Amino acid sequence: MKETLRIKGMSCGHCVKAVEKALxxxxxxxxxxxxxxxxxxxxxxxxxxxxxxxxxxxxxxxYELV
Structure with a gap:
């Protein structure tokens, strides 16, 4: 299954890596x-x-899931 989530609070490459790791x-x-x-x-x-x-x-x- 594929799902797209809106994430609030990301502003840089570090944020991307943190969200990828969390998910x-x-x-x-x-x-x-x-x-x-x-x-x-x-x-x-x-x-x-x-x-x-x-x-x-x-x-x-x-971060925040919108």
Whole structure:
């Protein structure tokens, strides 16, 4: 499954890496691609994402899921 998430608070390459790392820790996530310009992350997963877990990981990294 592919899902695009809006992430608020990213401003640099370090932010991209932090969000990629946080999302890659979510169970079922196989691939993460973050686009700093659009403020989005595209996630490929083996099944439906647990959005509560996604939100926790993003917030723990210091960003906001919009």
């Amino acid at each position: 890659s820790e979510v169970s079922g996530v196989e691939k993460v691609q973050v686009d700093l310009g659009s403020g989005t992350a595209t996630v490929d997963s083996s099944g439906p994402l647990d959005m509560a877990e996604v939100r926790r990981k993003i917030e723990k990294a210091g």
